[in-house]
Amino acid sequence: MGxxxxxxxxxxxxxxxxxxxxxxxxxxxxxxxxxxRWASSFxxxxxxxxxxxxxxxxxxxxxxxxxxxxxxxxKILYLKLALTLRGRISDFxxxxxxxxxxYSEVFLLEIRKRKTDKPITETLxxxxxxxxxxxxxxxxxxxxSFLMVLSQKKVLLIFLLGKVLRFIFxxxxxxxxVKGANRLAxxxxxxxxxxxxxxxxxxxxxxFFFREVxxxxxxxxxxxxxxxxxxxxxxxxxxxxxxxxxxxxxTIPPLYAITIYFGSLLAPNAFQxxxxxxLLISGFLIATAFHIxxxxxxxxxxxxxxxxxxxxDVTSMARFPVDxxxxxxxxxxxxxxxxxIMITLPAKAFMGLVTPFGIFVSISFGILxxxxxxxxxxxxxxxxxxxxx
Amino acid sequence: MKNPVxxxxxxxxxxxxxxxxxEFAYRVSFIMWxxxxxxxxxxxxxxxxxxxxxxxxxIFGYDRTRMLTYVFGLIIVRAFVLSSRAADVxxxxxxxxxxxxxxRPIDYFKYWFTRDLSSKxxxxxxxxxxxxxxxxxxxxxxxxxxxxxxxxxxxLSIVLAMLIFFMxxxxxxxxPFWAPxxxxxxxxxxxxxFVEFLSGALFPLDVLPxxxxxxxxxxxxxxxxxxxxxxYLGKVGTAILIKGIxxxxxxxxxxxxxxxSVWNKGLKAYQAYGR
Numbered sequence: 001m002g003x004x005x006x007x008x009x010x011x012x013x014x015x016x017x018x019x020x021x022x023x024x025x026x027x028x029x030x031x032x033x034x035x036x037r038w039a040s041s042f043x044x045x046x047x048x049x050x051x052x053x054x055x056x057x058x059x060x061x062x063x064x065x066x067x068x069x070x071x072x073x074x075k076i077l078y079l080k081l082a083l084t085l086r087g088r089i090s091d092f093x094x095x096x097x098x099x100x101x102x103y104s105e106v107f108l109l110e111i112r113k114r115k116t117d118k119p120i121t122e123t124l125x126x127x128x129x130x131x132x133x134x135x136x137x138x139x140x141x142x143x144x145s146f147l148m149v150l151s152q153k154k155v156l157l158i159f160l161l162g163k164v165l166r167f168i169f170x171x172x173x174x175x176x177x178v179k180g181a182n183r184l185a186x187x188x189x190x191x192x193x194x195x196x197x198x199x200x201x202x203x204x205x206x207x208f209f210f211r212e213v214x215x216x217x218x219x220x221x222x223x224x225x226x227x228x229x230x231x232x233x234x235x236x237x238x239x240x241x242x243x244x245x246x247x248x249x250x251t252i253p254p255l256y257a258i259t260i261y262f263g264s265l266l267a268p269n270a271f272q273x274x275x276x277x278x279l280l281i282s283g284f285l286i287a288t289a290f291h292i293x294x295x296x297x298x299x300x301x302x303x304x305x306x307x308x309x310x311x312x313d314v315t316s317m318a319r320f321p322v323d324x325x326x327x328x329x330x331x332x333x334x335x336x337x338x339x340x341i342m343i344t345l346p347a348k349a350f351m352g353l354v355t356p357f358g359i360f361v362s363i364s365f366g367i368l369x370x371x372x373x374x375x376x377x378x379x380x381x382x383x384x385x386x387x388x389x
Numbered sequence: 390m391k392n393p394v395x396x397x398x399x400x401x402x403x404x405x406x407x408x409x410x411x412e413f414a415y416r417v418s419f420i421m422w423x424x425x426x427x428x429x430x431x432x433x434x435x436x437x438x439x440x441x442x443x444x445x446x447x448i449f450g451y452d453r454t455r456m457l458t459y460v461f462g463l464i465i466v467r468a469f470v471l472s473s474r475a476a477d478v479x480x481x482x483x484x485x486x487x488x489x490x491x492x493r494p495i496d497y498f499k500y501w502f503t504r505d506l507s508s509k510x511x512x513x514x515x516x517x518x519x520x521x522x523x524x525x526x527x528x529x530x531x532x533x534x535x536x537x538x539x540x541x542x543x544x545l546s547i548v549l550a551m552l553i554f555f556m557x558x559x560x561x562x563x564x565p566f567w568a569p570x571x572x573x574x575x576x577x578x579x580x581x582x583f584v585e586f587l588s589g590a591l592f593p594l595d596v597l598p599x600x601x602x603x604x605x606x607x608x609x610x611x612x613x614x615x616x617x618x619x620x621y622l623g624k625v626g627t628a629i630l631i632k633g634i635x636x637x638x639x640x641x642x643x644x645x646x647x648x649x650s651v652w653n654k655g656l657k658a659y660q661a662y663g664r
Contacts, residue, residue: 158574162582169586176596181440181448306421313428324439
């Protein structure tokens with residue numbers, strides 16, 4: 001590490017009372033009660049020479065709540081020590097590095113403990129504040145997005161007309177197809193239409209929220225994603241939900257109304273309706289995970305437009321119940337590309353055709369895919385090169 | 390090259406070659422487009438395979454063999470008819486790039502038709518391989534037309550369908566002359582909605598009630614995909630076949646007139662925005 005780099009850190013750590021007062025009796029100033037006692041004995045035991053360590057306090061500001069920041073501060077501490085003592089005391093650096101490793105772990109434990117010590121009401125309140133903060137941002141970004149689309153009313157009308165016509169054409173086709181064939185894979189006309197409507201509910205709702213994904217490539221290739229990363233909000237939130245689609249917003253209320261109407265024709269009981277909504281949420285989690293994966297792949301490959309369209313094509317296979325596909329394709333669509341779980345399963349639950357195992361699998365898949373997608377996003381983010389900026 | 394006809398042809402042959410190479414410049418786009426086509430075929434194939442799962446079943450006038458042949462025929466006919474580059478005309482008009490082409494010694498319509506042919510050639514090459522691979526994977530029963538009259542009529546109907554689609558695209562892509570921001574919207578409405586649903590590219594139009602089919606037969610859309618495939622499957626009698634070919638030819642003529650008229654009016658309204 002060069003001196004200039006270190007100089008930067010020096011400014012950063014000016015709040016530390018540091019370092020050694022005397023070379024014979026190096027004194028480290030620490031504050032953390034029990035930790036300092038532990039650290040003192042630990043450091044003494046590490047050093048082979050009879051050097052007295054007086055570790056009293058570490059002045060790390062309490063406001064540093066993120067463990068990573070703390071680690072950075074401790075790294076700086078170590079670097080400054082190592083540079084100050086370089087060449088004066090043999091193997092001091094090594095010992096101190098071991099000390100740093102051990103110390104940071106203990107310190108993190110302390111922080112976690114302190115966090116859990118907080119009253120649950122305070123934690124909840126903080127979470128709600130954070131949620132309110134993000135909702136305000138989402139509202140602001142959505143308003144901007146709507147204004148942009150509404151400024152071109154003719155274009156809005158054309159796309160709206162297109163979406164409505166596509167929906168009507170497909171419903172007509174489904175109706176006459178299943179009516180003519182009597183049943184489709186054992187499902188009646190209303191049931192088949194309900195599968196399609198469930199697909200539309202998940203597809204349209206996720207498009208409404210995640211339309212910004214379709215614009216992500218531009219952010220990447222223009223280098224504007226750098227600006228997103230510097231903002232004090234989650235970059236994933238910004239690129240995933242930064243531009244809600246007003247056209248979908250217009251189509252959502254009639255779509256939900258039609259779904260409720262066709263659902264009522266299937267005469268479900270209260271438990272089936274409850275299951276439907278539960279699995280629908282699970283389906284949304286999977287849809288969210290898919291969009292995050294597309295974004296992550298976009299960072300790695302710079303390819304978004306086609307990936308998202310392939311996602312759309314794959315999910316469109318669930319416009320019909322996945323029962324129409326033969327094995328092994330059905331298995332692939334159910335478990336590997338879980339569109340069966342995402343779309344077919346909620347509709348089946350509504351018809352009372354799902355076992356408790358199916359419900360368990362659906363919810364587990366929803367949570368697992370979302371977790372993996374977020375992990376993948378983090379990995380992808382580390383590979384972001386900012387090449388175009 | 391002294392012969393002026395050959396000289397003119399050589400220009401368009403050069404356009405064909407350049408356009409063909411340009412398709413390879415965006416390999417990922419092209420491959421993804423083909424992958425998406427395969428997905429569509431998968432959906433339609435399994436849908437109809439399920440409907441015809443009972444042996445000897447006949448629905449909407451199709452048996453299992455004819456219906457699955459229709460699905461496979463879709464890959465080839467779509468590649469012939471719906472592969473096109475003329476969708477880029479809207480961009481040329483909206484961005485003012487049309488000016489560059491107006492001063493060149495080539496006919497703008499022929500230029501884009503040549504580019505369309507280049508795109509069709511590439512797509513048909515890939516579609517043939519895909520059909521073969523899908524056939525080997527799915528092993529569907531396949532109907533082979535042996536009547537020379539039907540085969541010739543099938544080819545003729547495809548040629549007419551290509552012309553109809555080209556002109557429809559050109560007319561729709563002329564919209565930016567008057568509303569530059571609406572190029573993609575109007576294209577979306579034509580290709581993604583009307584052509585996809587009303588041409589038989591997603592399902593055979595026989596599924597719809599007779600009244601719907603009669604109304605549709607007065608539009609150019611069924612003559613793009615549905616009618617050629619009906620001829621191949623031998624589902625139309627000679628009288629209906631000749632009538633269909635004549636209606637297709639009439640549509641080519643009408644659309645040609647409309648395209649010329651719209652284009653000439655458009656050129657008068659053209660202001661070369663962005664230049």
